[in-house]
Amino acid sequence: MRILRAAGYRVMPWKNGGGTTTEIAVSPDGAGLDDFDWRVSMARVETSGPFSSFAGIDRTLSVLEGEGIVLDVAGQPPTRLTAASVPLAFPGDVPTGAALIGGPITDLNVMTRRGRMAHSVERRPLSGEIRIAPRADTTLVLAVGAGVTLFTDDEASLGPFDTLMLDRDSPELGLRPVGRGLLFVIRLHRLAANH
Incomplete structure (x- = not known):
């Protein structure tokens, strides 16, 4: 059992450069965006726009703070996601856009490498x-x-x-x-x- 303190999380830029992500944990330790088995992070989303694409990755998104977003995942009807919603799972390698409902949000993002995790x-x-x-x-x-x-x-x-x-x-x-x-x-x- 380990306790990871919020003050010790690693803050890094988004893959598409549109914001920052606070990395809670990644495996293997120190892995980058192209070679992790799994990654759990929080992001502050300030503006609407496209999501970064992650080839071969499955992801689940949850809203932690803020009004929420409408997620437009290619091939699926748009989904309204708020802090009261159940977490939403979707492939990380299909075109996905997000529209903020009413101001910035903080989200929880869980990603695993398909076929491995x-x-x-x-x-x-x-x-x-x-x-x-x-x-x-x-x-x-x-x-x-x-x-x-x-x-x-x-x-x-x-x-x-x-x-x-x-x-x-x-x-x-x-x-x-x-x-x-x-x-x-x-x-x-x-x-x-x-x-």
Whole structure:
């Protein structure tokens, strides 16, 4: 179990140069945009426009702050995505545009390399005690809008936008909210090699 603090995240330019991304975690460590197996990041989107294209990547987008966006993924009807919406999965290598609904947003972006990794993103309101069972190779738990206290030996805690990283062997965890907010539970699975 590791706690990744928001203050330590890496900030880097978008692939298309249109903004900045705050990288929460990437695998392998230090991987760039062309050679990661998986990547979890947050972005501040200030203007409407096209998304960067990522060949061979599957992505899931969630709105964390702001009014939201309308996402236009080629081949699909436009989707209105707000902070109350379930996370939206789509291929990262089809033409995609986004129109802001009412001002800038912050989004959560989970990307995995198709054929090598798969992922799921679950949005959970922070209310009462929450149990997290790390069933995936890697599980990330991101606190949004509030903090959480972990039921562990040392009563560790997460502040807003801190992330808990668990591997498959981590014990089930209990989390207690500190304020009102959301948890995003990201499960990353390595796929068996095809022979």
